[in-house]
Amino acid sequence: GVKSIGKVCLLAVPVCFGILITLCIRTCMDPYGPQGFLTLINPQWSTLSQATAWLEAAAHVVFSLQLGTGVISNYGGYNKFNHNIIRDCWVIIIGHIFWVLLSVFLIFSLFGVAYKEDTINLKNLSPDHPLISITGEGVWLGAITLVESSFNELSYDWLWAGLFFILMVIICITSIFGYVEVIANAFISTSVTCF
DSSP: OHHHHHHHHHHHHHHHHHEEEHHHHHHHHTTTTHHHHHHHOOOOOGGGSSSHHHHHHHHHHHHHHGGGTTTHHHTTTTTOOTTHHHHHHHHHHHHHHHHHHHHHHHHHHHHHHTTTTTTSSEEEEEEEEHHHHOOSSTTTIIIIIIIIIIGGGGGGHHHHHHHHHHHHHHHHHHHHHHHHHHHHHHHHHHHHOOO
């Protein structure tokens, strides 16, 4: 139940943050790693005036926090009546912001490492999604582009690629926990009211 999921997440979340911080430090040790991050902090400001950029950002927030599925409210239902839910919301928000910043920092640092071999040209990106045509998206980005182009350029590439895949697996498992808990709670609530 919820107690076992809580114990697993108490271990999995710090492990994920540790692996993510380790990968960020390693990519920044490469001479071209910070160049990718500098591309991130010098954006094309005209892109922010487009509605599609804001819609995609909102979609990523909804999916990454699992807002539409009721996971947070479902877990909140197990708290005691006088529990400070405002504090929990702030912890979730601040933790999520920190996680997203580290993740974006890692991805763009890896793009910088790949830029060393001119695999990805960070200077010629335009707003009509050429990055997707160069790098792919989703599984293609994580499994093919980053591993073949970026981790391959680092020393001990097998170690860093392995840590990256372990991170991806742990993230997927902890996300599935939330969805399974919502579905199980819905069935339990429905079966109790039917009898």
